[in-house]
Amino acid sequence: MKHLIISLIFIFTFQLCFAGDGWVQPKKKGYFKLSQWWVVADQHFTNTGELDPNQTRATYITSFYGEYGISDKFTAMVYFPFFTRSLSYNQESATTGEIIKEGEAVNSIGDTELTMKYGIIQNDKIALSGSFTLGIPFGNATGGLDGSIQTGIGEWYQMVRLDASKSFQVGNKYPFVSIFGAFNHRVKNYSDEIRYGIKSGVELNQWFVSLQVTGISSLKNVENNFGNGGTSIFGNNTEYLGITPEIAYKFHENFGVTTNVGVVAWGKLILAAPSFSLGIFWVP
Numbered sequence: 528m529k530h531l532i533i534s535l536i537f538i539f540t541f542q543l544c545f546a547g548d549g550w551v552q553p554k555k556k557g558y559f560k561l562s563q564w565w566v567v568a569d570q571h572f573t574n575t576g577e578l579d580p581n582q583t584r585a586t587y588i589t590s591f592y593g594e595y596g597i598s599d600k601f602t603a604m605v606y607f608p609f610f611t612r613s614l615s616y617n618q619e620s621a622t623t624g625e626i627i628k629e630g631e632a633v634n635s636i637g638d639t640e641l642t643m644k645y646g647i648i649q650n651d652k653i654a655l656s657g658s659f660t661l662g663i664p665f666g667n668a669t670g671g672l673d674g675s676i677q678t679g680i681g682e683w684y685q686m687v688r689l690d691a692s693k694s695f696q697v698g699n700k701y702p703f704v705s706i707f708g709a710f711n712h713r714v715k716n717y718s719d720e721i722r723y724g725i726k727s728g729v730e731l732n733q734w735f736v737s738l739q740v741t742g743i744s745s746l747k748n749v750e751n752n753f754g755n756g757g758t759s760i761f762g763n764n765t766e767y768l769g770i771t772p773e774i775a776y777k778f779h780e781n782f783g784v785t786t787n788v789g790v791v792a793w794g795k796l797i798l799a800a801p802s803f804s805l806g807i808f809w810v811p
Contacts, residue, residue: 548703567800640662661684700731703728770792
């Protein structure tokens, strides 16, 4: 697994076919999820894509995600990481067992996202939607002696995104395919980004399975700030291509559980380890 890295999309990697993607929520309907996400890594990808060892680091994010249909055209969305813990573990000598470098930790609320999505086209042929996201810097941009123990990027950002989805019939099942593209504008210390992805999924009775491939390309219009987060999921000029399979089980008419593993084919300036997520969702 050492050649696979975490999949970020900060954390929206799964929604059932009636939540997210090109579709908007019907008026007064919603989708809500409480989840735990984490990654632990003792190496990272450099700015040239090479693997390099580091003091073992970890990030744990406990978050709430919600969608609510304000009308049949507008859906309000929120991602709120109400507890984020980033830390480095003690680095010990392999021969003597002595502590070479002591660990550090930072706990805080994480950067929050507020999104408004508009359903441009919503019919039986295609679902096309556009959205605007405001990123609110509640997390800590620096922490620890070298500044890289972060729980956020420390600045506002704005992202515009376009999603297109198509569902089709195969026997008595209705799998779907979605694609998206986005531009993420960041203000001062971080480069702007292009984000893109494709996702496919299908509902199988009480089960739902999906596979998503997502990527981030940095415009590199701000110089690297490696000492301020290069071996962190919040580093500048991070790039990757990620693969995230996910499974959900709906154990009640209104409730279900989800789990996923995020890996990536290649990356730059990001921790090099798989990520994991567990969640419970509610569909009122």
